[in-house]
Amino acid sequence: MKKVKTGIDAPLVPISYELVGLIFLVEAVLTPPNRGRICLIIVGLFAVIGGLVFLRTSLIGKARIWTKLLDEAGVAPADQALDLGCGHGAVLHQVAERLTLPGTVTGVDLWRSRDQSKNSLAVTRANLKVWGVSDRVSLLTADMVKLPLPAAKFDVVTASFAIHNVKPTAQRERALREAVRVLKPGGKLLIVDTGHNRRDYQRVLAAADCRIVRSRGLGINGWWSGPWMASYVIWAVKN
Numbered sequence: 001m002k003k004v005k006t007g008i009d010a011p012l013v014p015i016s017y018e019l020v021g022l023i024f025l026v027e028a029v030l031t032p033p034n035r036g037r038i039c040l041i042i043v044g045l046f047a048v049i050g051g052l053v054f055l056r057t058s059l060i061g062k063a064r065i066w067t068k069l070l071d072e073a074g075v076a077p078a079d080q081a082l083d084l085g086c087g088h089g090a091v092l093h094q095v096a097e098r099l100t101l102p103g104t105v106t107g108v109d110l111w112r113s114r115d116q117s118k119n120s121l122a123v124t125r126a127n128l129k130v131w132g133v134s135d136r137v138s139l140l141t142a143d144m145v146k147l148p149l150p151a152a153k154f155d156v157v158t159a160s161f162a163i164h165n166v167k168p169t170a171q172r173e174r175a176l177r178e179a180v181r182v183l184k185p186g187g188k189l190l191i192v193d194t195g196h197n198r199r200d201y202q203r204v205l206a207a208a209d210c211r212i213v214r215s216r217g218l219g220i221n222g223w224w225s226g227p228w229m230a231s232y233v234i235w236a237v238k239n
């Protein structure tokens with residue numbers, strides 16, 4: 001039986017953590033017992049554990065966050081949904097599983113491998129087959145900053161750890177305004193993201209006539225190595 005390929009988010013980050021950690025630990029083994037050796041062990045372990053926590057968030061924590069959020073926010077079976085920066089389909093398939101035709105979800109992405117390893121439309125399409133949701137999902141190669149989609153088309157728009165990848169800030173803000181543009185009045189925008197941009201997102205959404213229903217931190221399931229790189233959810237409704 002074919003397996004789903006999920007990819008690793010920002011793969012260079014955990015690889016760097018693990019490499020640095022291993023270098024410090026090997027150096028510790030080669031160093032005679034003294035205070036310096038203890039420091040090497042502490043830094044080495046810190047980096048190795050940070051890398052493992054990062055991988056856990058990418059492979060397990062993120063999925064748990066979205067299961068809970070989609071249950072809380074609710075997706076109606078006939079909803080039209082859009083997932084911005086869908087990558088391998090971690091959120092896309094969770095949304096699709098809540099839909100029955102004519103309910104559909106569209107996944108938009110530019111398939112950047114630096115943001116998620118081995119990212120491609122073909123891999124995501126194959127994943128959707130394995131999940132058994134292909135009939136309710138369409139994939140679109142497009143930039144979320146300029147969506148080739150009509151206004152007020154969707155009941156739900158999701159974005160999972162994708163908007164922070166859009167740079168610089170002005171483009172990120174355009175992506176947020178695009179997300180609101182394609183939402184129907186009363187439609188839900190669900191963003192899960194990381195970085196120090198939560199307040200900026202809230203400001204842009206409020207200015208775009210979106211009411212923020214919920215905004216909170218997400219705990220260990222959203223730690224990208226540790227609490228210093230935490231995640232948050234913003235749940236907004238278009239007026």
Ligand SMILES: C[S@@+](CC[C@H](N)C(=O)[O-])C[C@H]1O[C@@H](n2cnc3c(N)ncnc32)[C@H](O)[C@@H]1O
Binds near residue numbers: 087088108160161165
């Ligand atoms: C960290 S990955 C997260 C993927 C997926 N949402 C998930 O949670 O597994 C970020 C995704 O955003 C996509 N992305 C980055 N900039 C984008 C843009 N301007 N337009 C569309 N997708 C973009 C990347 O290609 C990547 O697939």
